[in-house]
Structures are given as C-alpha cells and as structure tokens.
Amino acid sequence: MKVVEIQNLTFSYSRSASPTIDDFSFSMNTGEIVGVLGQSGSGKSTLLRLISGLEMPKKGSITIAGKPVVNDRLFVQPEDRGVGMVFQDYALFPHMTVKENILFGLSRMAKKDRKPRVKEMLELVQMEDFGDRYPHELSGGQQQRVALARALAPKPKVLLMDEPFSNLDADLKESIREDLLLILKKANMTCMIVTHDRNDVEAICNYSITMCPLIAEQGAAGEKFQTL
Ligand SMILES: Nc1ncnc2c1ncn2[C@@H]1O[C@H](COP(=O)(O)OP(=O)(O)OP(=O)(O)O)[C@@H](O)[C@H]1O
Numbered sequence: 001m002k003v004v005e006i007q008n009l010t011f012s013y014s015r016s017a018s019p020t021i022d023d024f025s026f027s028m029n030t031g032e033i034v035g036v037l038g039q040s041g042s043g044k045s046t047l048l049r050l051i052s053g054l055e056m057p058k059k060g061s062i063t064i065a066g067k068p069v070v071n072d073r074l075f076v077q078p079e080d081r082g083v084g085m086v087f088q089d090y091a092l093f094p095h096m097t098v099k100e101n102i103l104f105g106l107s108r109m110a111k112k113d114r115k116p117r118v119k120e121m122l123e124l125v126q127m128e129d130f131g132d133r134y135p136h137e138l139s140g141g142q143q144q145r146v147a148l149a150r151a152l153a154p155k156p157k158v159l160l161m162d163e164p165f166s167n168l169d170a171d172l173k174e175s176i177r178e179d180l181l182l183i184l185k186k187a188n189m190t191c192m193i194v195t196h197d198r199n200d201v202e203a204i205c206n207y208s209i210t211m212c213p214l215i216a217e218q219g220a221a222g223e224k225f226q227t228l
Contacts, residue, residue, distance in 0.1 A: 001029065001030050002027050002028070002029060002063075003028050003029065003030050003157055003158050004027060004028040004063070004064055004158055004190065005061075005062070005063040006024060006026045006027065006051070006061075006062050007025050007060055007061045007062075008023050008025055008060040008061070009021055009023070009024040009025070009047075009050060009059070009060035009062065010022055010058045010059040011046060011050055011055060011057045011058055012058060019058070020043045021046055021047060021050065021057070023060075024047070024060070026209065028190055030188065031185075031188045031190055032207075033184060033193065033206050034191070034192050034193070034205055034206065034207060034209065035193050035194075035200060035204070035208035036048075036193065036194045036209055037196070037208050037209070037210045037211070038211030038212065038213075039213065040196075042211040042212060043211050044162075044194040045162055045194060047211065048085070048160045048162055048194060050062065051064075051158070051160060052078050052081065052083045052085055053069065053070070053076060053078035056070065056075055059072070064082055064083065064157050065082060065157040065158075082158070083156055083158055083159075083160060084151035084152060084154065084158070084160065085159075085161075085162070086144075086147045086148055086151050086160070086161040086162070086164050087162050088162055088163040088164070088166055088167065090135075090147035090167075092135040092143060092146060092147060092150070093135075094134065094135050094136060095134075097131065097132050097133060097134055098122070098127060098131050098132070098135075098138070099122070099132065101135070101146055101150050102118045102122070102146070102149050102153050103118050103153075104150065105151075105154045106118070106153055106154060108154070109154070117153055118131075118153065121150075121152060121153045122149065124149065124152070124186065124187065125145035125146070125149045125183060126145070126179075127142065127145050127146060127149065139172075140167050140168050140169075141172045141175075141176050144168065144176060145179070148164075148180070148183060152183075152187055152189065156189075158189075158190045158191065158192065159184070159190070159192075160191075160192050160194075161191065161193045161194065162194045163195060164180070165177070181203070184204075193205065
C-alpha cells in the first residue's frame with residue numbers, strides 16, 4: 001500500500017525566488033525506508049517540512065495513507081497528518097523527564113492507554129530504566145532514542161527524520177544505525193531519512209533519492225539508488 005504519495009509538488013520560499021522544490025513527484029510503500037540525499041541547500045529539509053505541513057506548497061498534492069493532506073483545495077494541519085518527526089537536535093523538552101517527553105504527543109489518545117503506550121515505547125527503544133531522567137542526563141544516542149520514542153508514540157503513518165545522526169560521534173553512529181533499523185522494522189514504520197552520509201543509506205535504507213538544487217524530482221533530475 002502507498003503510504004505517501006506526492007504529485008507535482010512545487011514550492012518557493014518567496015514569490016519572486018525560483019522554486020526550491022519544482023514539480024516533484026514521489027511515492028513510498030508501507031515499511032519502506034528511504035534516504036534523501038543531496039547537496040546543502042537542495043531542498044531536503046524543505047521536502048520534509050512540506051510533507052509534515054510546516055510549509056504550504058504553491059502547487060501539487062500530498063496524500064498520506066490514502067488521505068489527502070494538501071492539494072489546491074485543502075490544507076490539513078500538521079497535528080492531523082499522521083506524521084512523526086525527529087529533528088537533528090532531537091528537540092526534547094529540557095524541563096520534562098523522558099516519560100513526560102513521550103507522553104507529550106499523546107493528548108489525543110484515551111487517557112487509560114497513555115501510560116501503557118509510554119511503557120511500550122520505552123521498551124521499544126530500550127530505555128526502560130531512564131524514564132525519570134531529564135534530557136541533559138542522557139547521552140546523545142540515548143536522547144536520540146527518546147526523540148524516536150516520542151515521534152513513534154502517537155502511531156504515525158510515516159516518520160520523517162532530518163539528519164538524525166549528525167550529532168553523534170562515528171562509533172556511536174554505527175551502533176545507533178543498527179538499533180534504528182531494528183526499531184523501525186519492529187514498528188513496520190515507513191520512514192524518510194534526510195542525510196549527508198551515503199553510509200547511512202547503505203546501512204538502513206531500501207533506496208535513496210537525491211535532490212538536485214532548483215530542480216528536484218525522482219527519475220529525470222533526481223537519482224534513485226536501490227541499496228537493499
Ligand atoms: N525559511 C526560509 N526562507 C527562505 N529561504 C529558505 C528558508 N529555509 C530554507 N531556505 C532556502 O531554501 C533552500 C533549501 O533549503 P533546505 O534547508 O531545504 O536545504 P537542505 O537540502 O535541507 O540543506 P542542508 O543540507 O544544508 O540542510 C536553500 O537555498 C535555503 O537557503
């Protein structure tokens with residue numbers, strides 16, 4: 001089943017500028033992990049922002065799990081799209097414990113289901129013993145796991161990760177990649193990962209797309225590499 005379908009997406013940051021994303025079409029199936037490569041400024045983060053609803057396209061449409069989230073007549077708010085995000089800096093709330101951070105995204109879940117879901121997520125990322133700690137009491141890799149648990153807790157249809165490894169040192173990066181792959185597979189999560197590092201793609205992704213500056217699309221102007 002197609003989880004993400006993007007058709008003819010065009011976006012500019014200002015009316016006069018040439019488009020950052022130009023007539024981009026792409027789709028992802030359930031459980032696929034796709035790497036997004038491309039030089040700095042080619043529009044990788046912008047693509048994630050468009051999918052998650054943080055930006056509005058000029059043209060085109062996005063459908064998530066069969067539900068249109070943006071087209072020329074419709075704009076669904078980010079919180080209603082079923083999209084989870086993990087940012088480069090993890091964006092954990094410093095004044096909240098690990099448990100509270102994970103709980104934060106569950107306001108729409110029935111109250112009785114929230115605590116069990118937090119527990120399930122802590123188990124998934126193997127952080128059961130760290131639930132009462134604050135982010136500053138965790139290593140970079142542990143913070144990343146918490147960010148992942150928080151993003152997965154509301155059961156998103158798709159997970160978007162923007163440079164999730166860039167704050168980790170090389171040794172940690174390798175083990176975290178393996179852990180991430182296991183966690184994503186366990187959750188059968190469909191995931192898009194922006195990275196500068198082809199090794200990330202080779203270790204985790206089913207395939208990658210490469211964004212080209214000004215013109216970004218799969219196929220003609222973009223490249224698609226099968227890695228697994
Ligand atoms: N808020 C903004 N206002 C105007 N232009 C922006 C804004 N954010 C990004 N841009 C521009 O849009 C283009 C694409 O930026 P984007 O952050 O998507 O690139 P990227 O491929 O993720 O880059 P990097 O690899 O450096 O993170 C760049 O030229 C950037 O300068």
